[in-house]
Amino acid sequence: MRPARALIDLSALRHNYRLALELSSAKALAVIKADAYGHGAVRCAEALEGDAQGFAVAAIEEALELRAAGVTKPILLLEGIFEPSELALVDAHDLWIVVHSAWQVDAIERANLRQPVTVWLKVDSGMHRVGFHPYEYAAIWRRLQATGKVRDIVFMTHFSRADEPDCPRTAEQLATFEAAREGLSGETSLCNSPALLAWPQVRSDWVRPGIMLYGASPFEMPQEQVSRLVPVMTLESKVIAVRELPPNEPVGYGARFVCERPTRVGVVAMGYADGYPRHAPTGTPVCIDGRPGRIIGRVSMDMLTVDLTDHPHAGLGSTVEFWGRNVLASDIAMTAGTIPYQIFCNVRRVQREYRDGL
Incomplete structure (x- = not known):
């Protein structure tokens, strides 16, 4: 799956x-x-x-x-x-x-x-x-x-x-x-x-x-009281392919990102059909195997790309968190020019797993 x-x-x-x-x-x-x-x-x-x-x-x-x-x-x-x-x-x-x-x-x-x-x-x-x-x-x-x-x-x-x-x-x-x-x-x-x-x-x-x-x-x-809230949803997926690109190579639709250095690109099974905001720009934060990372290039329907250059131990099968405890949904919403209400309501197609304590 x-x-x-x-x-x-x-x-x-x-x-x-x-x-x-x-x-x-x-x-x-x-x-x-x-x-x-x-x-x-x-x-x-x-x-x-x-x-x-x-x-x-x-x-x-x-x-x-x-x-x-x-x-x-x-x-x-x-x-x-x-x-x-x-x-x-x-x-x-x-x-x-x-x-x-x-x-x-x-x-x-x-x-x-x-x-x-x-x-x-x-x-x-x-x-x-x-x-x-x-x-x-x-x-x-x-x-x-x-x-x-x-x-x-x-x-x-x-x-x-x-x-x-x-x-x-x-x-x-x-x-x-x-x-x-x-x-x-x-x-x-x-x-x-x-x-x-x-x-x-x-x-x-x-x-x-x-x-x-x-x-x-x-x-x-x-806001003071917001710090007492605990995120309920963690949206995540995995790296399904890795590309090694030289400088000046474009990534994704529209060449919105062009490599400025030798770049390891991770392709992740997550896109706007899953509810991830299409307008999230290059630099939108993610968490890759528990470490801060970023999206590069345009979000497409089923996939998006992340920068693995500074994550030498990450690769095929690495877990990418898009929002949750490490990456706040409200921060992603602001970066993408929307609100957390909308990004939560847009989540679809992904499987939900319910737990009592993550």
């Missing part, structure tokens, strides 16, 4: 979830949407179910996969329902739903439910994607209460710039949120990963850790 693989450390996942609990002193929904950011939603949910107070996914099909696997903890649909007929599945599988649009309230009013549903009522405090306008928030809350079909209502919003600790936008959104729910009783949910890590003054009854669960930083700058 192709040697490319993603090692998933489930003990690190639990460590990061417990850190979220410690930082928040609140209840936490583990965000495992998008197949747990490429880490495998079912296996991650199973590993966390002893600790987690619930899970959050994007859509109902992700929730049904977890229920089919035997996950019994609460599951929140972060985008809510997409059509009224989904409420039957919400009812049958005891799911929680975000309500962010008037038509979803209409659907609840008309639905024939066996049991009341738990609603997370979203206010648009300034991100301007989804959510009710602050001026209509209280009226929507009263309307949901009047249906007799709602068990609990959790007040929620989402911060657009919490990953910028010096930006006043988070404080502005918090003030808008508090004004919108003034006089209303119920639990709150405000904090995503960056708010948990960098905004201790922002607290709520429920928090929603996402990227931090997987041990990656949501920030572009150093």
